Every structure is written in structure tokens, then in C-alpha cells.
Amino acid sequence: DAMVIQNPRYQVTQFGKPVTLSCSQTLNHNVMYWYQQKSSQAPKLLFHYYDKDFNNEADTPDNFQSRRPNTSFCFLDIRSPGLGDTAMYLCATSRAGQGGHEQYFGPGTRLTVT
């Protein structure tokens, strides 16, 4: 089945130790998103790619970086995680087109920074 896959599902890292989260999709969607969702809050958009065009949100910390080597994969790199970065990280994809596009979310990676 076509889907959005995120690995790992759970990640524990130490304060300041770099971590990479991955997302892959079999939907062949041209837009990929990374969201951060803290407990009982709404998903907060960090950045998105339209094909290879990277779009960073103004309030996304420099500590967060992303790579999209090809259509199927997208990575979220947190260079020096802080305790406040503990959250669920959601990847989503959509197909850009006239009238808008629904987003398909992956199951998320729950990151804990200790």
C-alpha cells in the first residue's frame, strides 16, 4: 500500500547529541512537510519542500535542518537537541495541484531529549 513511513518510531537522544529522523513515501508526492507536535498542541510546521525547493518557516530554529535527496525521502536533522525539542515529529506529503491538496501523515517519530 502507498504510504508515508517514518523511522525510527521512538528515539531517545542526549542533550546536544545530533539526531536524524527519516521519512519516506511511496505516494510519489512532490511536497513533503516536517511538523513538530508537542503534547496537547497543534502540529507546528517547521519547513516543507516543493520538489527540491526548500521552504523554511521564519520561526524554525537554525538547529533544525532538512535534506531531500530524492522524491521519496526526506530527513530532519537536529544538530544540537535541547530539552525543549522533546516532541512528536510528523512527516506529511501532498500532491501540489490546482485547488489545494490533502496531506498524508506518517505515524510520527517520538523524540525524547534527556
Added chain:
Amino acid sequence: GQQVMQIPQYQHVQEGEDFTTYCNSSTTLSNIQWYKQRPGGHPVFLIQLVKSGEVKKQKRLTFQFGEAKKNSSLHITATQTTDVGTYFCAGRGLGYDMRFGAGTRLTVKP
């Protein structure tokens, strides 16, 4: 920048009662989408509204998009325990970025 406000934050109803959540944007939206997130799960797409004044129905769920394309609502008739979860609206401006409302957490008492 574009902001999407959503109320109420929480709603607790008795099974069989109706439920409504409202979203309001500070700017005109290209479209608005609604998602449902079950506890411990990820957001799941429900519907997208594009046209001014659009109304769509999915069984007991009714979605509306305002004439000015700045507000939207989701109404559930005769709630069931399976409706439990957090309902988010997400508005799209000119680009491909989506802004989520804060969400309304619905609990249903059997």
C-alpha cells in the same frame, strides 16, 4: 503572518449530543482542510473546502467554509464514542504551507 484560531479548545459532550468547532483565519485562505487525530495517533485527513460558502457533508459531519474564505466550522450531529479525538482545521494561504489551528479536543461520555 497567517494565523488560524480555533475554538473551543475542549468540548465534553454526552453521547448523542451535537458538537461544533470553529476556525477563523486572519487572512483569506485558498482552502481549508480538516483533520482528526485520535489519542496517540497522527492527523488523518477528513475533508477539504475550496469554494466560498461551500458546505460538505460526510454522514453525521457537516463542514462549512465562510463566504469570505476566512472562517470554517465542523459540526457533528448525534456524537458517538468513536468521534473522540482532536479535530484540527488547517488553512492554506498562497503557497503550499498549511497553518493548523490549535485543535478542539472532543470527549464523549457514553
